[in-house]
Amino acid sequence: MEKKSMSSSPDVEVRKGPWTMEEDLILINYIANHGEGVWNSLARSAGLKRTGKSCRLRWLNYLRPDVRRGNITPEEQLLIMELHAKWGNRWSKIAKHLPGRTDNEIKNYWRTRIQKHIKQAENFSGQTSSGHTDQATTSSTQTCNAVNPMETYSPPYDNFQNFSGPFPTETNENMWSMEDLWSMQLLNSD
DNA sequence: AAGAATATCAACCGCAACCGG
DNA sequence: GCCGGTTGCGGTTGATATTCT
Numbered sequence: 001m002e003k004k005s006m007s008s009s010p011d012v013e014v015r016k017g018p019w020t021m022e023e024d025l026i027l028i029n030y031i032a033n034h035g036e037g038v039w040n041s042l043a044r045s046a047g048l049k050r051t052g053k054s055c056r057l058r059w060l061n062y063l064r065p066d067v068r069r070g071n072i073t074p075e076e077q078l079l080i081m082e083l084h085a086k087w088g089n090r091w092s093k094i095a096k097h098l099p100g101r102t103d104n105e106i107k108n109y110w111r112t113r114i115q116k117h118i119k120q121a122e123n124f125s126g127q128t129s130s131g132h133t134d135q136a137t138t139s140s141t142q143t144c145n146a147v148n149p150m151e152t153y154s155p156p157y158d159n160f161q162n163f164s165g166p167f168p169t170e171t172n173e174n175m176w177s178m179e180d181l182w183s184m185q186l187l188n189s190d
Numbered sequence: 191a192a193g194a195a196t197a198t199c200a201a202c203c204g205c206a207a208c209c210g211g
Numbered sequence: 212g213c214c215g216g217t218t219g220c221g222g223t224t225g226a227t228a229t230t231c232t
Contacts, residue, residue: 018200018226038217056218057201092220103220108199111222116197 015049019058023048027055028063061102068100072109080106081114 015023030046036059039052048055061067072080076098083094091103091110098106 016202040217051202052217053203053219054201060219061200089221104200107221112198 013049014051016054019062023050024058024063027059031059031063057104061104066100067102069105072101076101077109077114080110084110084114 026046026048030042034042034045036042039056041052043050043052043055046055050058079098080094083097087093089107091107095101095103095106
């Protein structure tokens with residue numbers, strides 16, 4: 001069952017699963033003082049029992065100071081849909097056009113929110129050819145008065161007009177905020 | 191109120207591309 | 212050109228949260 005770690009000595013135990021606050025702080029602190037580098041050696045030098053890959057992922061998707069969390073705006077959603085229509089599942093490419101957003105976040109958002117509604121729309125169109133939209137599947141989420149990208153955007157997804165995005169308001173209240181972590185890091189460094 | 195079903199998202203995995211020796 | 216190490220990407224999984232019955 002022992003999984004070989006990427007190039008580090010095999011006898012070193014490797015932690016998996018959710019990151020702890022301590023691990024986050026170690027990683028933030030280390031990168032603040034030494035900068036990013038070769039992730040495998042960074043993980044070792046920092047004393048983290050994680051693979052370099054895991055550290056990189058954690059940093060890029062969560063700990064970076066410029067990462068934006070929650071609140072995918074209607075504008076961002078529109079952009080995601082446009083770029084996805086253009087490029088398909090090129091999440092990292094799409095993410096480059098959404099400052100502060102990560103490919104993982106966009107991918108998750110697409111799969112959980114948008115793709116679901118596409119499927120629903122497809123199912124609906126399979127049942128009836130009427131243009132009269134069935135709001136039953138989406139009306140429960142229609143609580144946002146913000147401009148709905150669907151009203152202005154006609155992507156290749158023909159039946160997508162039914163979708164009214166959930167447009168989360170204030171979400172992602174993590175156990176500790178990034179501001180907290182960074183302020184702790186500032187206290188730690190030096 | 192409790193259990194089941196569903197949604198969400200962080201993290202892992204495998205693979206391919208890249209790079210330096 | 213080959214090889215081993217590293218990075219980046221996209222798909223998938225699993226834990227947790229939320230909603231439904």
